[in-house]
Amino acid sequence: MSFALADSTRQFRNALGSFATGVTIITTVGPDGSDVGVTANSFNSVSLDPPMILWSLGKNSTSLAAFMAAEHFVVHVLAMDQEALSGRFARSTTDKFAGLTVTRGVGGVPLLPGCAARFHCRTAYRHEGGDHIILVGEVEEFDHDGHAPLAFHGGRYGMFIRNEVPSPDEAAAGVAPLLSDLLARAEAGLGRRIDADVAAFGLAPHEFDLLRLLAAGPRSLEELEELAGPAGETAAVVLVEDLAARGLVSPPANGTVVIAAAGQDAVTAVTAQMAKTEAAALEALTPHEAALLRRFLTRLVRTVDG
Ligand SMILES: Cc1cc2nc3c(=O)[nH]c(=O)nc-3n(C[C@H](O)[C@H](O)[C@H](O)COP(=O)(O)O)c2cc1C
Numbered sequence: 001m002s003f004a005l006a007d008s009t010r011q012f013r014n015a016l017g018s019f020a021t022g023v024t025i026i027t028t029v030g031p032d033g034s035d036v037g038v039t040a041n042s043f044n045s046v047s048l049d050p051p052m053i054l055w056s057l058g059k060n061s062t063s064l065a066a067f068m069a070a071e072h073f074v075v076h077v078l079a080m081d082q083e084a085l086s087g088r089f090a091r092s093t094t095d096k097f098a099g100l101t102v103t104r105g106v107g108g109v110p111l112l113p114g115c116a117a118r119f120h121c122r123t124a125y126r127h128e129g130g131d132h133i134i135l136v137g138e139v140e141e142f143d144h145d146g147h148a149p150l151a152f153h154g155g156r157y158g159m160f161i162r163n164e165v166p167s168p169d170e171a172a173a174g175v176a177p178l179l180s181d182l183l184a185r186a187e188a189g190l191g192r193r194i195d196a197d198v199a200a201f202g203l204a205p206h207e208f209d210l211l212r213l214l215a216a217g218p219r220s221l222e223e224l225e226e227l228a229g230p231a232g233e234t235a236a237v238v239l240v241e242d243l244a245a246r247g248l249v250s251p252p253a254n255g256t257v258v259i260a261a262a263g264q265d266a267v268t269a270v271t272a273q274m275a276k277t278e279a280a281a282l283e284a285l286t287p288h289e290a291a292l293l294r295r296f297l298t299r300l301v302r303t304v305d306g
Contacts, residue, residue: 020153023082025089026055027110028073030066035097035110038063039090041152042132043075051139053119056132062092067135070123072107075137077117079147080288083157085112086150106140117144148288159288190281197273201266208270210239214249214259215267221255 027037038061046052053075057067067073078086089096102110105120121137128134151158170177198208213219213227224236244251248263259267282290 014154017154020151022116023078023086023150023152023157024055025076025078025085025112026067026073027076027112028066028070029108029110031069033108034066034094035102036063036066036070037089037096037110037112039086043077046136051142052124052136053121053139054134054136056129056134059131059133064133067123068126068133070107070109072105072109073121073123073135073137074105074109074111075119075121076112076115077119077144078150079114079116080150080159082114082150086157114147116147116149118142148286159292161289161292190278193277193281194274197277198270200273201270203266203270207239207243208267210236210243211248211259211263211267212271214257215264218256218258221252221257224257 021041022043024040024043025037026040026043027035030036038057040055040057042054042056044054046054055075057064061067097110100112102112105111106122109120111118119137119139120141121139123135124138125136126133127136149160151160195205198205201208203211210224213224221237221240224240227236240249240252240257243249243263248260248266250258250260282293285293
């Protein structure tokens, strides 16, 4: 669909919104010494040598006078968890900094913590740009600490997820693998490692399952038999006797099985090791990708479970 420019400013904005960007907050100090800051996604790199960046500020911004006079400003590239901060600095209020802990950069410019990167700039040029002023800054100092960035696209905040390179098999197959196959393979691979963790503590997987159940509270032998399924009637009794002989559960009194201190310790230790194993398996993902995976799987489980 193409539009003549006269069609509408809104369509132009929408088309511009298809360009995904990061989000920045740019701060400075006003001539009266007040702290000033605006949210801007017009930030871009300009030159490597000398190091230069640019951004543009609307001429109707109440912060314009401060940036027109400022010798220095600092660009804060926002991290994924700073959406609220972006919203706060996108409103024309006088108390944008209220309650925030800031440090000070060159010329007393306020510095916000927790960002993905910061560029300390000297104002090099100010150019006319229609209803905006284009500010070019020469970067005097910068820092970055690998926080995942906040993204902006189509008027909405989001996060960056890198593209997967398909394996040669997947590329040859030419079709997306079934989700059920992927989940089964992930479960089998992770399950093998988890079983190895359990075995390292001298427990079989079904013994650990039972101990974990008892760690949440005492259970009657009947309940344990039911949970073990039709074949488990004798199995549960034998299992409990075996675990009692090893001091992991108390011998059943009045048909009730209670976990022993040694059993509780074993559950704590194995669970801690399992968490480490899981974290190692998730190393292929960034922390926010891992968080997303949990969120998506939780939603999937809610839909398909029961
Ligand atoms: C994600 C996002 C990006 C924005 N980018 C810009 C920008 O590049 N330039 C600009 O002038 N305003 C931009 N704005 C709007 C300003 O943040 C907003 O108008 C300003 O902070 C209002 O306060 P002020 O009157 O103190 O400038 C953006 C807002 C949002 C939410």
